[in-house]
Amino acid sequence: MSTQDLTEVEGKLLLKLAGDIDLAHCAPIRKQLLGAVAQGKDLLIDLDEVTYIDSSGVASLIEAMQVANKNGTALRLFAASTQVMRVFELARLDQVFPMHADLDAALAATPAAVEG
């Protein structure tokens, strides 16, 4: 089971993901990720309640990151568990995705006005 929840904090979108993000559950998450980045705002993604992620889930995040890069907006991940971090490390994507300990750290790293 996986869920997602989109809110707004300090003018940035906050997407909370939860559950197992595998091939069985990545389609609705991919849709929400792409819908969120399409709004043209910085996007902070809370991974605290993500219990598992595989390449299907990572691929959706890569797609969203590519759209964010194209739009000149930020996409930041925070509160990833050791196991989720491990997947990004194995995929050698830990240097591609800005990872932060918590929401405050992600907000602090995302300036109010992002230069294009």
Add this chain to the structure above:
Amino acid sequence: MSRDTDLPPGNLLLELDFAAEVGRLKIVRSSVKSIALAVGFEEDAAMDIVLAVDEAVTNIIRHGYGEEHRGDILLRALQHDDGLAIELHDKAPTADPEKVKPRALEDIKPGKLGTHLIRTIMDRTELLPGPDGTGNLLKLFKKLEKPR
């Protein structure tokens, strides 16, 4: 002949025959984790093996059977003196090993990450035609670094 094929038969720990459907992934992960821990892998290493097998099963569902075919996957876990072997036998159309190569990681894009993860995690991987002349047999092996 590859080193993998030269392994002795091994002690069969688990045989799981399941429909190649995404709804079965969680059961597969749970089963493989239990086996890996029982064989003596630490939690982190066990979760790496779980990820590799999950990626392999996902590939079979998505690219092996695809949307046009339906079928089962037979998972066998075998204990060897020096580690754990996982075999996945499907009845999907025969795969071309050249087409299941991982992509260059410098090329950041969605897709083909699964094959990279499998090869990074497992010590040996081998894709063979099915032993009964149908489908494919994927053999994975992970060495147990700390003997029990």
